[in-house]
Amino acid sequence: MSLAIIGSVAFDTVETLYGKKNNVLGGSATYAALGASFFSPVNLISVVGTDFPRKYYEIFRGRGVNTLGVERKDGETFRWEAKYHKDLIHRDTLSVKLNVFEGFKPVIPIELRKARSLFLANIDPELQGWIFKNVSATGIVACDTMDHWIATKKKELLKLLGKIDILLLNDEEARQLSGESNLLDAARYIISKGAKKVVIKKGEHGALLFSGGLSFMVPVYLVKKVVDPTGAGDTFGGGMLGYLAGKRRITDRDLRRSLVYGSILASFTVEDFSVNALLKVKDRDIRQRYKALMSLVRF
């Protein structure tokens, strides 16, 4: 029941009103893999530079994430720097250095070429598409993306939609990709392009799932203090896919619950910088927030 996750592993430098952290562990696949690790064995597929420290590998191993598919290449690890506005929602990206990701085509170890499920965490759609030639999945396949790829690689992204079960993106991105302002219309457009299901992430307002006749809205667990929202969407996707990877036949109820677990895991991520809060999560913390979300929406 393994889940293969491809995406970025990075050094993040992040400033919010609660402080600044330099070169801390980040990247879409990092958050996704750690989020998923609460529900499923995870094979991480990515690339790092020779500057990637042993202690970061140990973070993955500590959560049972297999790093055999993380190639170590001559050069520096992907670096991303951003500063959040006071509202802890908007941010300015100060610098992006692809480094070892430049032109990267991962060599997939033979033992990772068959996966139950596959999550293409947010990264260049060309690299996301490349995975299909190298890893086969018998279960669910999901893909995350962002405004930058919609603006620069829309064709490549649309080509992916026919190969995946679920596209995850945020509300503005759904509008950008579809040209529709109404989210129902945006979801219909994306499904018409081949994705079987769409998950529209709305940050602090939760997320929506559209799948045929099914619509589901998951709220966000209201945390006492948002310290750094970096990685919340990636954790959400990872938690969601991790939960689904454990299911042999996915029911509507499983789909709904996968969003709930994604939302819960993301609510931990935002409570501290990097993956610090996520690493402290216990099963009982997840159960407590699950109950709280049930109570939040019951009527």
Added chain:
Amino acid sequence: MSLAIIGSVAFDTVETLYGKKNNVLGGSATYAALGASFFSPVNLISVVGTDFPRKYYEIFRGRGVNTLGVERKDGETFRWEAKYHKDLIHRDTLSVKLNVFEGFKPVIPIELRKARSLFLANIDPELQGWIFKNVSATGIVACDTMDHWIATKKKELLKLLGKIDILLLNDEEARQLSGESNLLDAARYIISKGAKKVVIKKGEHGALLFSGGLSFMVPVYLVKKVVDPTGAGDTFGGGMLGYLAGKRRITDRDLRRSLVYGSILASFTVEDFSVNALLKVKDRDIRQRYKALMSLVRF
């Protein structure tokens, strides 16, 4: 089990990407009264000018709203003009003419001075406060407000909080009033100032209720086409209070459901200009959206 609603009755001129309507029926108390009318007898307290046409009185009467408390004064009816951006969320207010509302202190007919419940729809907090000297309520009292009053009459608004059960405002306004960016902190601040409960409206993202240990989140019914969002928040408050006015002892479940009914009524309002869509609502339409919202959040 009557509900008294005080607020504005207005002529609105509104432009959205779906067209422009001149001098159509609007105003916070108009939307609130029509929303509430699905659940409770309503006494409307407001003022109009001599230009207010018979056909608009008939709209209220058609929904059983008592207009005995709508004073008819020499002068022109309150006028408001706005143009919505393409996103149908943001708008530019082009003109506000208070007209007969300038210095208005309503003369409350003796038969309206006792109400079961009271809803102070969005209007000058001084006028909202004045009502307490003239109408006594044995049941629930709620108050709506907006950014303009928080900026210009914060003291008067804070004074009101000790006299009411529920304050309704949107997320940006909750942050503005409290100086807190986290909505939990904002709600805590408002409750510390005297309101027993806070409802934070989030537009297309639904609404949150905070009341002691109770937190509840209601989603928005996803309509196929938003034509004009004017009055959605007022309809929400009216629907909510109308539902609560019918209850002798309000349970947590009643509170939760009152937000659901408010959200449903608001989802009709946005489907057409002015109160056009709201006037066509049948009980079965409400039941259908109630079921859809239940399904939307169930997991």
